[in-house]
Amino acid sequence: MSTGTRGEAIATFDLGAVVRFADLAVQGLASAREEIDALNVYPVPDGDTGTNMYLTVESARGALREHLAEADGEPDLRDALQVYAKAALLGARGNSGVILSQLIGALLRRMGQGGPEDRSATLMAEGFAQATEAAYAAVGTPVEGTMLSVAKAASIAAAARAEDPEAHLGDVLKAAAAAAREALARTPDQMQLLRDAGVVDAGGRGLCVILDAAESAVTGQRPMSAPAPIGAHAIPTPLPTGDLTEDGPAYEVMYLLDAEDDAIGGLRARLGELGDSLVVVGGDGLWNVHVHTDDVGAAVEAGIDAGRPRRIRVTHFAEQVTRARQKRSQGAGSRGGRAVVAVVAGDGLAGIFAEAGARVLVGRPGLRPSTGEILDAILASGAEEVVVLPNDPDSLSVAEAAAAAAEESADVRVVVVPTRAQVQGIAAIAVHEPGRAFDADVVQMTSAARGTRHGAVTVAVKQAMTTAGPCETGDVLGVLQGDFAVVGSDLVDVATAILERMLTGGGELVTLVGGADAGDLVERCESWIEANHAGVDVVVYDGGQERYPLLLAVE
Secondary structure, X not given: OEOOOOOOOOOOOOHHHHHHHHHHHHHHXXXXXXXXXXXXXXOOOOOOHHHHXXXXXXXXXXXXXXXXXXXXXXXXXHHHHHHHHHHHHHOOOHHHHHHHHHHHHHHHHHHHOOOOOOEHHHHHHHHHHHHHHHHHHHHOOOOOOOHHHHHHHHHHHHHHHHOOOOOOHHHHHHHHHHHHHHHHHHHHHHOHHHHHHOOOOHHHHXXXXXXXXXXXXXXXXXXXXXXXXXXXXXXXXXXXXOOOOOOOOOXXXXXXXXXXXXXXXXXXXXXXXXXXXXXXXEEOOEEEEEEEEOOHHHHHHHHHHHOEEEEEEEEOOHHHHHHHHHHHHOOOOOOOOEEEEEEEOOHHHHHHHHHOOOEEEEOEOOEOOOHHHHHHHHHHOOOOEEEEEOOOHHHHHHHHHHHHHHHHHOOOEEEEOOOOOHHHHHHHHHOOOOOOOHHHHHHHXXXXXXXXXXXXXEEOOOOEEEOOEEEOXXXXXXXXXXXXXXXXXXXXXXXXXXXXXXXXXXXXXXEEEEOOOOOOHHHHHHHHHHHHOOOOEEEEEEOOOOOOOEEEEEO
């Protein structure tokens, strides 16, 4: 691919540049991962954006190196790009890793489509635009002041620079990286929580590291570093995790859509009004549509108006789900039966889920499973129907990416029940019944998870301003439905305060899951329930999870 007359000797997009980028991206994120993790100002050590992004690019680099080592003769650039992009998706961890893999996949796909007469500068700019569109589509409900804003600024700058016929690839990358750094510095102005916390967006900071690596790989020059967090003495504020909504739309609608590209903007807008968790991805006339909504008919009609929907699947809508299941079961091959794959946070929890028949993947903060690991578990089950329980908000998007990959690569139907807490997963697996119809089983598991009010007790590892007030290092934090509700100094006092709030709304069953550092906390909570809420049943588990001495649920 030519870079233009002036830039051909200066910046070339070739296999060598790809390999250099792969190395520099890993090196850059390895150096910045702790800084990026620290930008997640959650007062418990769950902020692992930098780690997730690092592990994503490390997985991609490993696959690329293996591919090149095994290649016969001169390796092909397009094959290398495909290998890297696919490995980034399969190695993606957490929301930040999934979004990054979407950006990388769309960008490299466009670069791989170029011919010898195409300007690499133009291809790169078009790739940036498509990557940004893919990332926004993957999120569904984009929020400004995040890595999406940084990606958009980079793509706009790349497009503007590429308009100059004298601009070469290095010029475009330099413009994109500079614009990303400027956009990162603006993220606190776009999101009040970031400004209050005195930091820039963690995912955006990671993306700047990636773009700096790309610029350096092509130009050989070391880019400027990204801006440091603002307000060094500000008190951090926990950022929303997306798991604070107790009730959501009742149906999950998915279908493939044959439609012209210019019809998709209107489709996204219409579906966005009907529900949430919106994802519309694809291109070249074929799209994959996913939305959570209460109005199934309107969601399907939106697809009909835009083009031709097919392979329609509706979770919680028995007739259509059954038809989809019957259609998929034709030619099911050697697969059969049903399996449950669960992401668990401790050895004790692993035993609980395994005893209930689930295939378990241990996923602690900082060590959550990748898309590829969940995909491997799905395929290794040998089942034609698989339910995935992510049991963690940061593993939800990873599980959905694995489910999509499984359905594309194998004749297996996968549904992700959106469990955002370990205790929701316990409630779901408790009502799992392999003998009932798949759609009915998923409905029961989803209903059980949604009907479970969940809480937790943990200890702050940093100063922060929470929704329950300021906390200091070492304070005990009570979490209710994913949000901070109590700040105190005693584990038992905080735990019983959370229990009292949860039981005020009624409840027949309390589940207590003790962590690795629980001590006698579970026993004292059980005694408190018996003394203050007679008639409420209590189930106790030894979960062994780190960082959370107690997980709670009320049903």
